[in-house]
Amino acid sequence: MKTNVSWLYLQQLPTPLKVFLLSLALVTASFILQGNIGINVADEGFLWYGTIHTALGEVPIRDFQSYDPGRYYWGAAWFRIFGNDGILSLRISTAIFQSVGLTFGLLSLRRVTQSWSILTIEGLLLLLWMYPRHKLFEPSIAMAAVYFGILLLERPSLLRHFIAGAFVGLSAFLGRNHGLYTFLSFLLLIFLIWAKLDRNNLIKRLSLWVAGLFVGYSPMFFMLVLVPGFFNSFVDSIKFLFRFGKTNYPLPVPWVWHPNYSEMNLIESANAFFIGLFFLILPLFNILILIQLFLSKRDALRLKHPLIASTLVSLTYMHHAFSRADLPHLAQSIHPLLIGLISLPSAFQFKFRKSLNIVLLSATLFATVFSVGIASPYYLKATTPPEQYVKSSITNDALWMDIGSASIIDIFRQINNQFIKQNEGLLIAPPWPGFYPILQRKSPLWDIYLVFPETEDRQKAMIAELRHKNVNWIILGDVASDGRDELRFKNTHPLLWNHFQEDFKVIDTKSLPDNYELLQRKK
Numbered sequence: 117m118k119t120n121v122s123w124l125y126l127q128q129l130p131t132p133l134k135v136f137l138l139s140l141a142l143v144t145a146s147f148i149l150q151g152n153i154g155i156n157v158a159d160e161g162f163l164w165y166g167t168i169h170t171a172l173g174e175v176p177i178r179d180f181q182s183y184d185p186g187r188y189y190w191g192a193a194w195f196r197i198f199g200n201d202g203i204l205s206l207r208i209s210t211a212i213f214q215s216v217g218l219t220f221g222l223l224s225l226r227r228v229t230q231s232w233s234i235l236t237i238e239g240l241l242l243l244l245w246m247y248p249r250h251k252l253f254e255p256s257i258a259m260a261a262v263y264f265g266i267l268l269l270e271r272p273s274l275l276r277h278f279i280a281g282a283f284v285g286l287s288a289f290l291g292r293n294h295g296l297y298t299f300l301s302f303l304l305l306i307f308l309i310w311a312k313l314d315r316n317n318l319i320k321r322l323s324l325w326v327a328g329l330f331v332g333y334s335p336m337f338f339m340l341v342l343v344p345g346f347f348n349s350f351v352d353s354i355k356f357l358f359r360f361g362k363t364n365y366p367l368p369v370p371w372v373w374h375p376n377y378s379e380m381n382l383i384e385s386a387n388a389f390f391i392g393l394f395f396l397i398l399p400l401f402n403i404l405i406l407i408q409l410f411l412s413k414r415d416a417l418r419l420k421h422p423l424i425a426s427t428l429v430s431l432t433y434m435h436h437a438f439s440r441a442d443l444p445h446l447a448q449s450i451h452p453l454l455i456g457l458i459s460l461p462s463a464f465q466f467k468f469r470k471s472l473n474i475v476l477l478s479a480t481l482f483a484t485v486f487s488v489g490i491a492s493p494y495y496l497k498a499t500t501p502p503e504q505y506v507k508s509s510i511t512n513d514a515l516w517m518d519i520g521s522a523s524i525i526d527i528f529r530q531i532n533n534q535f536i537k538q539n540e541g542l543l544i545a546p547p548w549p550g551f552y553p554i555l556q557r558k559s560p561l562w563d564i565y566l567v568f569p570e571t572e573d574r575q576k577a578m579i580a581e582l583r584h585k586n587v588n589w590i591i592l593g594d595v596a597s598d599g600r601d602e603l604r605f606k607n608t609h610p611l612l613w614n615h616f617q618e619d620f621k622v623i624d625t626k627s628l629p630d631n632y633e634l635l636q637r638k639k
Contacts, residue, residue: 131223131226132219132223135219135222135223135226135235136215136216136219138222138232138235138236138239139215139216139218139219139222139239140215142218142236142239142240142243143211143214143215143218143243144211146211146243147207147208147211149494150492150493150494150497151204151207151208151211152204152513152514152515152516153493153494153496153497153515153516153517154493154496154497154515154516154517154518154521155203155510155515155517155521155550156248156250156550157525157548157549157550157551157554158547158548158549158550158565159248159250159251160203160206160248160249160250160550161548161549161550161551161552161553162181162182162250162547162549162550162564162565163183163187163188163191163206163250164203164206164250164549164550164553165180165549165550165552165553165559165564166180166181166182166183166188166564167187167188167191167192167195167201167206167209168195168201168553169558170185170188170189170191170192171191171192171195171196171201175339175343175345175346176188177346177349177350177353178343178345178346178349178350179562180559180562180564181562181563181564181565183291184288184289184290184291184292184336185289185335185336185339186286186289186290186291186335187253187290187291190209190213190290191206191209191210193209194208194209194212195209201511201553202510202511202512202513203510203511203513203515203553204513204515207249210249210250210252210253211249211252213252213253213256214246214252214256216256216260217246217252217253217255217256217257217259217260218239218242218243218246218256218259220256220259220260220262220263220264221239221242221259221262221263221451221455222235222238222239222242223263224259224262224263224266224422224425224426224455224459225238225422225455225458225459227266227421227422227459228422228458228459228462228473229458234474234477237477237481238458238477240481241454241458241477241480241481241484242255242259242451242454242455244484244485244488244489244492245447245450245451245454245484245488246447246451247443247444247447247488247491247492248444248447249493251444251447251448253290253291254291254294254436254448254449255447255448255449255450255451257287257290257291257294257298258294258297258429258433258448258449258451258452259451259452259455260283260287261283261287261297261298261301261302261425261429261452262422262425262426262429262451262452262455263425264279264280264283264302265280265301265302265305265424265425265426265428265429266421266422266425267279267280268280268302268305268306268309268425269305269309269313269421269424269425270421272306272309272313272314272321274317274320274321274324275324277306277321277322277324277325277328278324278325278327278328278331279328280302280325280328281302281324281325281326281327281328281329281330281331281332282328282329282331282332283298283328283332284298284299284302284325284328284329284332285328285329285330285331285332285333285334286332286333287332288332288333288336289332289333289335289336293363293436295333296432297429297432297433297435297436298429298432299329300432301428301429301431301432302325304428304431305424305425305428306318306321306322306325308409308424308428312412312414312417313414313417313418356568359571360568360569362439363439364439364440364445365440365567365597365598365600365603366439366440366441367440367441367442367598368441369395369438369441370388370391370392370395370441370442371392371395371396372388372389372392372393372396373392374392375388375389375392377389383486383490386486387486387487387490387491390483390484390486390487391443391446391487393483394446394450394453394483394487395437395438395441395446397453397457398430398434398437398446398449398450398453399434401427401430401453401456401457402427402430402431402434402453405423405427405456406427406431409423409424409427419462419463419464419465420459420463422455422456422459422462422463423456423459423460423463426452426453426455426456426459427452427456429452430449430452430453430456433449433452434449436448436449437449437450443487443488443491447488454480457476457480458473458476458477458480460476461473461476497516500518504518504519505517505518505519506519506522508522508525508526510525510554511553511554511556524629525551525554527625527627527628528551528554528555528591529554529555530627531591531625531627531628531634532555532557535589535623535634535636536588536589539586540586540587540588540589541560541582541585541586541587541588541589542555542557542560542587542589542590542591543559543560543561543582543587543589543590543591544559544590544591545566545590545591545592545593545605545612545616546566546591546592546593546595546605546632547565547566547567547597549564549565551591552564560581560582560585560587561578561581561582563578566605566608566609567597567603567608568608569607569608569609570608570609570612572611575609575610575611575612576611578609578612579611579612579615587637588636588637589634589635589636589637590616590620590634590635591628591632591633591634591635592605592616592632592633592634592635593605593631593632594606594631594632595631616635619637619638620635620636620637620638621635621636621638622634622635623635623636
């Protein structure tokens with residue numbers, strides 16, 4: 117009887133709340149399965165270090181190398197609530213954001229899916245692609261962009277234009293790339309609405325949208341004006357992007373015809389094939405749908421709101437996927453495409469569209485399992501011999517990790533305890549900022565991710581800062597990122613490298629991985 121009452125109560129809840137509860141249940145199940153497996157001391161460590169120091173009162177961008185401030189203040193707020201700044205607290209905070217993002221994705225799909233069981237499967241599909249876990253802000257913002265785009269298409273009122281602008285501004289506070297992508301997507305959407313659906317009040321709509329954008333970005337404006345030194349640091353971060361000339365180190369696109377499948381087993385072949393297939397579908401789908409939307413008449417477009425919004429958002433987010441064409445960047449950009457694919461049959465009036473929807477969903481889910489699914493921490497642990505994973509304590513959080521990772525962490529701890537006094541600074545020159553919180557240390561430099569080429573002036577400033585802060589120890593790696601020799605530390609930071617060779621001596625630990633050394637400053 118209690119079960120029936122609970123079910124009736126659940127049925128009476130507003131649809132957005134039911135969708136949020138479904139999203140929360142899916143995210144919670146995922147976290148229980150794999151939230152304590154593994155650690156990425158490079159990229160996840162980058163977010164973790166910054167969130168810890170934001171919670172301590174430091175300012176992102178100004179006081180340490182970082183993304184835009186929004187995500188750090190989100191995580192820092194949850195650190196305060198939890199009373200804990202461990203890696204699991206960070207993952208829980210991003211999982212909460214993930215639940216909100218997944219809710220927006222499912223609210224978009226609710227426009228075309230009436231069955232809750234089918235919507236749950238669609239939620240699982242979107243959830244599997246929310247990878248890697250330290251980048252859950254990216255797909256969440258992309259799915260929210262689709263939802264706010266649908267709202268604008270359904271009723272392009274002045275208020276909704278203002279709300280859409282506020283969303284764009286807030287997205288930029290979380291990541292300037294998101295600000296650019298959503299700005300372009302909604303600008304295209306506003307002009308499409310004007311050209312195809314409603315030719316009234318274009319100037320008013322644009323004005324309210326821009327006003328909303330300023331409101332949404334107001335936290336950044338306040339920081340630029342009120343936080344000492346932040347404005348100059350923010351400008352410097354933009355100058356760096358122009359000097360660097362790109363947003364990331366590019367990788368060749370893994371098209372389906374590139375891999376040598378004869379050298380792979382069945383799982384590896386399926387993985388390479390489906391990743392390449394998704395990279396191929398991404399531009400083809402967007403181009404074909406854009407052509408179809410351009411040729412459609414006004415009445416036909418009114419049936420295609422989810423398809424229109426997802427396509428225009430996917431169009432701009434393609435840049436992120438191809439800027440560094442690997443699985444993580446594809447996963448951070450693919451959700452608008454997934455919503456578009458699922459919405460496709462419902463956008464057209466034909467007899468077998470429900471059957472086609474199930475077939476398309478099933479095929480996409482199958483391809484997902486063999487692409488991003490087998491990259492998940494849960495799958496990797498489940499398919500590895502049990503003796504290859506061990507429990508390790510990371511700042512009082514117990515994590516399962518592979519023996520190799522656990523061994524490196526133990527080596528760094530031994531070096532820290534055996535050689536380095538508490539009042540002596542330690543620089544970790546490879547891109548492993550996660551070791552600073554593991555060792556309970558602060559980076560002696562603003563730069564915590566030393567992989568991008570630096571100017572001579574900046575390198576000279578780093579050398580002076582290391583001397584000033586009594587940094588007598590360095591864990592230095594000479595590793596060719598992406599297999600490219602020009603990305604070795606000695607080539608991206610040659611002045612620093614020469615300084616280390618001249619003013620430091622190698623301490624033989626017989627434990628560090630190949631191409632890594634422990635250096636001590638000469639007396």
